[in-house]
Amino acid sequence: MTASATTGTTHAEFSERLLKGSVKKSYAPIVDIDWDAPLDPDKFFLPPKAVSLYGTELWDKMSREQQIELSRQEFVNTLSAGIWFENILNQALLRKMMHQDPTARATHYELTELGDETRHMIMFGKAIEYVGAKPVRPRLYQRLIINLLPLGFWGSVIWVAALIGEEIFDSIQRQMMDDPELQPMVQRLMRIHVTEEARHIQFARDGLRKRVPHMRRLNRIWVSNLNGAGGLFFRYLFTNKVPYARAGLNPREARRIARNSPHRREVQVAGFAPLAAFLEEVGLMGPIARRLWRRTGFLPQ
Numbered sequence: 001m002t003a004s005a006t007t008g009t010t011h012a013e014f015s016e017r018l019l020k021g022s023v024k025k026s027y028a029p030i031v032d033i034d035w036d037a038p039l040d041p042d043k044f045f046l047p048p049k050a051v052s053l054y055g056t057e058l059w060d061k062m063s064r065e066q067q068i069e070l071s072r073q074e075f076v077n078t079l080s081a082g083i084w085f086e087n088i089l090n091q092a093l094l095r096k097m098m099h100q101d102p103t104a105r106a107t108h109y110e111l112t113e114l115g116d117e118t119r120h121m122i123m124f125g126k127a128i129e130y131v132g133a134k135p136v137r138p139r140l141y142q143r144l145i146i147n148l149l150p151l152g153f154w155g156s157v158i159w160v161a162a163l164i165g166e167e168i169f170d171s172i173q174r175q176m177m178d179d180p181e182l183q184p185m186v187q188r189l190m191r192i193h194v195t196e197e198a199r200h201i202q203f204a205r206d207g208l209r210k211r212v213p214h215m216r217r218l219n220r221i222w223v224s225n226l227n228g229a230g231g232l233f234f235r236y237l238f239t240n241k242v243p244y245a246r247a248g249l250n251p252r253e254a255r256r257i258a259r260n261s262p263h264r265r266e267v268q269v270a271g272f273a274p275l276a277a278f279l280e281e282v283g284l285m286g287p288i289a290r291r292l293w294r295r296t297g298f299l300p301q
């Protein structure tokens with residue numbers, strides 16, 4: 001994942017290494033998670049610190065039961081978005097592959113990644129069912145827009161989009177998956193996801209490190225500023241009104257409080273830090289993007 005791990009290797013060699021790693025360590029969530037184990041009624045579905053209202057006065061006023069319920073609804077909201085994010089990534093990968101050499105190692109790794117993501121979609125779907133909540137579905141017009149996104153994901157855009165979708169969750173999961181307050185199923189799910197996503201992240205990073213130096217100037221300016229839209233998207237997702245309403249809170253008020261919470265900002269900044277450092281390193285953090293990430297609470301003020 002570090003520069004030293006990728007320098008000196010071609011993208012094909014790097015893909016070959018990831019292909020072998022995938023054979024050694026992959027999961028089948030249908031059997032690798034104990035779906036028959038009962039839920040612990042006193043445990044959280046997201047680490048309390050990762051719940052959007054944690055550290056606010058409103059949070060302290062809520063009963064433990066209501067806090068757990070909000071963690072459950074926010075967990076389901078995140079899984080739901082994860083499912084359609086992996087859907088658009090897979091659509092983009094398949095479309096891109098139509099133009100690629102089917103004998104290339106990178107193509108083979110992309111197919112492996114696609115397979116990982118389809119299993120993650122099953123895992124997330126089963127997890128939503130397991131915790132007994134309803135998925136959060138985007139509205140029809142939102143689904144139409146989401147379905148159009150893969151058409152714009154080609155070249156470097158696809159790898160930047162993949163990193164935005166993967167790295168922020170990844171670093172939040174890494175920091176928090178060992179929390180003893182967490183439901184055992186969620187710990188297991190996060191462990192599986194983190195293991196497989198680590199390879200996806202390395203692949204996307206390696207692709208970008210090798211691509212960016214050859215990008216045309218205008219394209220580079222476009223990609224390095226476009227990524228700031230990720231901040232707007234995550235702010236919307238992380239303070240979606242649906243989980244608040246389902247947990248019996250006033251959705252508008254809860255959203256306002258979460259968006260102004262200093263603790264929340266800290267979690268988001270820490271979650272975005274590794275990706276922010278990478279984008280700076282490869283020269284893909286443009287001034288507009290930086291401003292957007294800051295405004296939406298993912299870079300320090």
Ligand SMILES: [Fe+2]
Pocket residue numbers: 086116117120193197
């Ligand atoms: Fe995934």
Ligand SMILES: [Fe+2]
Pocket residue numbers: 117166196197200
């Ligand atoms: Fe992934």
